[in-house]
Amino acid sequence: xxxxxxxxxxxxxxxxxxxxxxxxxxxxxxxxxxxxxxxxxxxxxxxxxxxxxxxxxxxxxxxxxxxxxxxxxxxxxxxxxxxxxxxxxxxxxxxxxxxxxxxxxxxxxxxxxxxxxxxxxxxxxxxxxxxxxxxxxxxxxxxxxxxxxxxxxxxxxxxxxxxxxxxxxxxxxxxxxxxxxxxxxxxxxxxxxxxxxxxxxxxxxxxxxxxxxxxxxxxxxxxxxxxxxxxxxxxxxxxxxxxxxxxxxxxxxxxxxxxxxxxxxxxxxxxxxxxxxxxxxxxxxxxxxxxxxxxxxxxxxxxxxxxxxxxxxxxxxxxx
Amino acid sequence: xxxxxxxxxxxxxxxxxxxxxxxxxxxxxxxxxxxxxxxxxxxxxxxxxxxxxxxxxxxxxxxxxxxxxxxxxxxxxxxxxxxxxxxxxxxxxxxxxxxxxxxxxxxxxxxxxxxxxxxxxxxxxxxxxxxxxxxxxxxxxxxxxxxxxxxxxxxxxxxxxxxxxxxxxxxxxxxxxxxxxxxxxxxxxxxxxxxxxxxxxxxxxxxxxxxxxxxxxxxxxxxxxxxxxxxxxxxxxxxxxxxxxxxxxxxxxxxxxxxxxxxxxxxxxxxxxxxxxxxxxxxxxxxxxxxxxxxxxxxxxxxxxxxxxxxxxxxxxxxxxxxxxxxxxxxxxxxxxxxxxxxxxxxxxxxxxxxxxxxxxx
Numbered sequence: 210x211x212x213x214x215x216x217x218x219x220x221x222x223x224x225x226x227x228x229x230x231x232x233x234x235x236x237x238x239x240x241x242x243x244x245x246x247x248x249x250x251x252x253x254x255x256x257x258x259x260x261x262x263x264x265x266x267x268x269x270x271x272x273x274x275x276x277x278x279x280x281x282x283x284x285x286x287x288x289x290x291x292x293x294x295x296x297x298x299x300x301x302x303x304x305x306x307x308x309x310x311x312x313x314x315x316x317x318x319x320x321x322x323x324x325x326x327x328x329x330x331x332x333x334x335x336x337x338x339x340x341x342x343x344x345x346x347x348x349x350x351x352x353x354x355x356x357x358x359x360x361x362x363x364x365x366x367x368x369x370x371x372x373x374x375x376x377x378x379x380x381x382x383x384x385x386x387x388x389x390x391x392x393x394x395x396x397x398x399x400x401x402x403x404x405x406x407x408x409x410x411x412x413x414x415x416x417x418x419x420x421x422x423x424x425x426x427x428x429x430x431x432x433x434x435x436x437x438x439x440x441x442x443x444x445x446x447x448x449x450x451x452x453x454x455x456x457x458x459x460x461x462x463x464x465x466x467x468x469x470x471x472x473x474x475x476x477x478x479x480x481x482x483x484x485x486x487x488x489x490x491x492x493x494x495x496x497x498x499x500x501x502x503x504x505x506x507x508x509x510x511x512x513x514x515x516x517x518x519x520x521x522x523x524x525x526x527x528x529x
Numbered sequence: 530x531x532x533x534x535x536x537x538x539x540x541x542x543x544x545x546x547x548x549x550x551x552x553x554x555x556x557x558x559x560x561x562x563x564x565x566x567x568x569x570x571x572x573x574x575x576x577x578x579x580x581x582x583x584x585x586x587x588x589x590x591x592x593x594x595x596x597x598x599x600x601x602x603x604x605x606x607x608x609x610x611x612x613x614x615x616x617x618x619x620x621x622x623x624x625x626x627x628x629x630x631x632x633x634x635x636x637x638x639x640x641x642x643x644x645x646x647x648x649x650x651x652x653x654x655x656x657x658x659x660x661x662x663x664x665x666x667x668x669x670x671x672x673x674x675x676x677x678x679x680x681x682x683x684x685x686x687x688x689x690x691x692x693x694x695x696x697x698x699x700x701x702x703x704x705x706x707x708x709x710x711x712x713x714x715x716x717x718x719x720x721x722x723x724x725x726x727x728x729x730x731x732x733x734x735x736x737x738x739x740x741x742x743x744x745x746x747x748x749x750x751x752x753x754x755x756x757x758x759x760x761x762x763x764x765x766x767x768x769x770x771x772x773x774x775x776x777x778x779x780x781x782x783x784x785x786x787x788x789x790x791x792x793x794x795x796x797x798x799x800x801x802x803x804x805x806x807x808x809x810x811x812x813x814x815x816x817x818x819x820x821x822x823x824x825x826x827x828x829x830x831x832x833x834x835x836x837x838x839x840x841x842x843x844x845x846x847x848x849x850x851x852x853x854x855x856x857x858x859x860x861x862x863x864x865x866x867x868x869x870x871x872x873x874x875x876x877x878x879x880x881x882x883x884x885x886x887x888x889x890x891x
Contacts, residue, residue, distance in 0.1 A: 291703075363806035423581050426601040427685075428675070429631035442618045 326459030341410030413447030607676030787850020
């Protein structure tokens with residue numbers, strides 16, 4: 210790679226030098242156009258850098274700060290770390306005291322978060338996988354209006370529904386019930402994600418030729434086994450996409466947990482981080498950075514793992 | 530191996546007619562080709578035999594059993610799709626083993642059968658690959674293996690050769706025919722390629738616009754077309770159909786543009802008995818028209834319009850009166866554009882069709 214770049218650079222230089230010498234000897238007008246060419250090219254790069262690179266710098270700086278902060282005793286002028294330590298990560302193994310509250314460590318909170326986000330993802334995949342198939346493959350009365358209606362559902366932000374959801378949870382006797390409230394939030398989260406997820410997966414089902422499904426039926430499948438063994442495995446990229454979105458939606462859910470969960474042992478990470486800021490008189494920035502980083506890890510892992518699935522597109526075996 | 534019987538089968542998609550009143554009896558181990566232009570209902574017919582589509586009217590029988598309402602999985606049919614429809618997420622082995630796994634056969638038996646059929650189709654070295662790693666010809670063999678491994682009662686092939694290159698197609702044509710004769714499986718083969726249909730099938734069913742035009746052996750289809758559609762669909766180039774007028778004064782005659790064709794008494798009588806109007810087509814296959822040497826008898830005079838040498842033969846396009854006809858001639862005749870030639874129809878190969886109904890009269 211480097212070799213190739215080096216080679217092309219040296220080629221380019223030699224080409225430029227040979228042309229410039231020729232230009233010097235012969236044609237002043239052409240030299241002028243040459244400089245203009247270089248300037249216009251330079252300008253393009255400057256614009257690209259300004260638009261695409263510079264805005265990323267603060268983001269990277271923030272991540273850099275977070276990483277540096279989480280591993281150091283203190284930082285000089287907010288960015289240069291000194292005093293390498295793991296003290297900020299103590300929440301992983303030792304009790305966390307926040308005012309009157311005390312947690313044995315962070316893991317119960319992590320489990321709550323995982324329960325909410327993995328549960329949401331699973332429920333979304335299950336419902337949208339079947340719903341998307343039905344919308345894509347089955348003819349029934351009112352299919353188009355139903356699809357439009359489903360899309361319209363997605364238009365509501367969950368915050369609009371929060372009072373209504375409170376009433377519903379209360380009526381279902383799910384308010385302030387710890388685990389069951391969290392499950393209630395899980396169902397609500399899934400319900401909010403399902404419309405869009407169904408649409409996304411329907412699009413993936415649409416691309417599968419009927420031949421494949423018919424082949425499965427002829428080979429001895431019922432419609433359901435054909436879905437399970439032949440059709441569903443082929444929409445895995447779509448399922449992965451939907452699962453990631455649902456997972457992240459659950460993982461980052463704040464307002465509903467904040468509003469509906471009354472017992473702190475059932476908090477999830479976003480709410481926990483909020484109280485980490487809110488209840489300390491002196492904010493422990495080091496720990497906050499470490500928890501923040503910790504909070505981002507599953508997201509990073511999930512993306513890293515599923516990227517492959519997202520990019521994998523089956524090409525063979527279908528020629529129509 | 531079963532006998533497949535279609536009894537007045539009709540299929541509508543909404544208001545669109547796909548197949549109309551098809552009655553067909555396929556014997557044990559017979560190889561039947563459904564032949565027709567695209568959109569003629571041949572694939573729909575096949576899918577109805579497979580059980581994917583349910584006929585709007587009519588019944589389908591396997592032997593004496595009425596299978597019209599049976600789902601595909603209970604019919605024990607094997608099918609090869611035009612697109613092959615291999616399962617992209619499974620290896621070749623898994624693809625072939627899939628029907629057997631659904632039957633819940635013991636593992637060692639599945640393995641034995643998969644390897645057997647893979648060997649039969651010469652794909653045993655490809656078993657670990659994914660369909661996307663195979664060439665079109667290999668994919669086609671895998672699809673065939675998957676259809677055969679379950680030892681189906683009926684084998685259904687939907688244009689299996691149309692995605693192969695010309696050379697491979699000719700080779701696979703013979704392979705499939707050989708395989709079918711060895712295994713003696715009742716086979717229905719859908720194609721729009723008349724060469725495939727005529728060369729492979731025991732019997733050919735010609736379909737057009739959802740209706741059966743003719744059922745017969747390849748010989749019958751070619752030499753005794755039942756109507757003008759079959760006559761003009763089969764053969765490259767197809768049969769010449771020259772519009773003529775049927776007359777009788779002293780003798781039965783066909784008065785055509787540029788010439789008059791005299792008919793023998795008995796043939797004239799046969800035509801007369803089936804005729805609805807006096808308007809008919811005179812049908813002659815290009816190879817049944819001979820160019821007469823000077824002094825030999827002839828039926829008509831023609832002017833050469835185009836000469837297409839094909840190596841073994843030459844196709845001559847010529848005008849006779851107001852009509853254009855095609856003649857397959859010997860390259861040695863060396864005709865040129867603009868030549869005036871005299872042509873003779875082989876009398877026992879001449880067809881006459883009713884122009885209104887399209888039906889063959891002789």
